[in-house]
Amino acid sequence: MSQLKSTGSEFFAGVRLLGKGFARYGRNPKLLLLGAIPAAISFALFATAWVFLIIYIDDLANAATWFADDWSSFWRGLIEVGAGAAILIVAVLLSVLTFTALTLLIGDPFYETISEKIEDSLGGTPGAVDRPWYRTLWPSLADSLRLVAFGVVLAIPLFLMGFIPVVGQTVVPVLNALVGGWLIALELTGVPFTRRGMRLADRRKILRANRALTLGFGIPVFLLLLIPVVAIIVIPAAVTGATLLTRRTLGLNIENGVRPAGPATASHPR
Template sequence: MGQLKTTGSEFAMGLRLLGKGFARYGRSPKLLLLGAIPAVITCALFAVAWVFLIIYIDDIAGWATWFADDWSQFWRGLIEFGAGAAILVAAAFLSAVGFTAVTLLIGDPFYETISERIEEGLGGTPGAVDLPWYRTLWPSLVDSLRLIMFGVLCAIPLFAMGFIPVVGQTVVPVLNAILGGWLITLELTGVPFTRRGMRLADRRKIMRANRALALGFGIPVFLVLLIPVVAIIVIPAAVSGATLLTRRSLGLGIDDRPRPELVRPAAPATELRPR
């Protein structure tokens, strides 16, 4: 019971950190504009992709269910409907994960600025590696591609499960939210972790040790990103929240009262090399 209570409180703390990220981000009109620019560009790109997907969803579903061409009209229509629903669910999962990755890559210098300002207000970044944004772009790109590929691998079984009656409409969306929330947390914490010279492997290790906290933060972000246009505001605010999440996971203060006695040593700068 105590373990369940702790997990629940950590999950709730993750949600509160997201709220704190929104609050801190909203205090500065300049940050609002700065963080929205990359998100607007990504939103336009993904909107075009979704328009084409919706227009051709029937054709895609028919292509995916080629094996049912000789079935009766009722069963063929039912399986094509299931395929269309499964495709949309998988596309929503990949869109949320991919949107975050692409936006962070496009706006790397913007979000680095936002994250750094958040940490400056909390006493700075212990163990920070002073590198220009273009030196961290390639490692960030490699880590983002790894996360996107993992997301694609996750989407394949979720797509297949979407054909199963009831399960495809109940269990699959829940798994979507959990996996999507986890991946988005790993993506968003990339900015503050990279500033410390830490890579994806470090993020995974530290976030696994704070799983409930990470999911409490990431699942709401994933769900909100499913709402069109809202993502323009959510991503930069989530970067602020992810900075706070990183600090808490590393034992640093998040309420303008840094606690140096809890600081864990950061990874050396050499860890910025591609792995």
């Protein structure tokens, strides 16, 4: 019971980190504009892609259920509805993940500036590696591609489960949020971890040791990114929150002069 209570406490601590990210980001008008520009560019691209997906969703569902062409109209219609839902669920996971990756790639110097300002206000970045943004761009891109590829691998069983009546419309969306929240947290913490010379393997290990905290932060970000237009503001605020998440998992203060509560796993850059 105490372990369950501790897990719940850590989860909601992660949610509060996102709230703190919004609060800190919203207090600086310059950061508002700086962080919104890359997100707006990505949003325009993905909004166009979603318009086409919705227009052709029936054709895609029909193509995915070619094996049911000879079935009765009732069962064929049922399986096509399941296929359409499965396609949309997988599209949500992959589009949120790739939207985040593309936005961070486009706005790498902007989000690096935002994250660094937050850390400076909290006493600096212990273990920081001083490299220009263009030197960190390719490693960040490689890590993002690995995460997207991992998302594609996980999307396959989710897609297949989407064909199962009831399960595809209830269990799969929950699993989608869990997987999406985890991958989004890994993606967003890339900015502060990379500043310390840490790669994807490092942050995966550290965040895994703080799983409930990480999911508490990542799942709300994932859900908020599903709301059109809101995503433009969510990404830069989430980068701020991810900076606080990184500091907490490394045992650093997230409030001026205040040590974080709860377990933390520190690590050192390679």
